[in-house]
Amino acid sequence: MATPVRASNGPFAVQVEAGKDYWWCACGLSTHQPFCDGSHRAQGVFTPVKYSATRDTTVWFCGCKSTANAPLCDGSHKRET
Template sequence: MDKKVKQPIQVNLDKDRVYFWCTCGLSDKQPMCDGSHKGKSEKKSQSFRVEETKEYYLCTCKLTKNPPYCDGSHNS
């Protein structure tokens, strides 16, 4: 996956599972964290759960005001 992707990524997420969203942009597994920030960035992953099993659009530009979800901030 190209780490420079700035569009949201559609992912299927399962209810009650813990996920770790990448906040630094260094992960090769965007939009999820793969630990690439360790030793390279002060940022840490953000854990989250969803209330419903379904498709979600997660932010890759890291500008969203509603992390980890895309809010269209990449358009401005």
């Protein structure tokens, strides 16, 4: 698997907590989107991306797995067919 699986046609809105780390699924195979559940291990190509929250807020994690700003959404899902 050279390209990630598109997990969603839009981003995932998540309430994050200051000081907490989140591991974003980069492969798209996780059943706990947008977060990693270890599914990438079977493919051996992708690794999860760490996001460290600096404040309590809503973060938009990429669901299409095409963002250039991983793990956050950059609107790439709007440009794809």
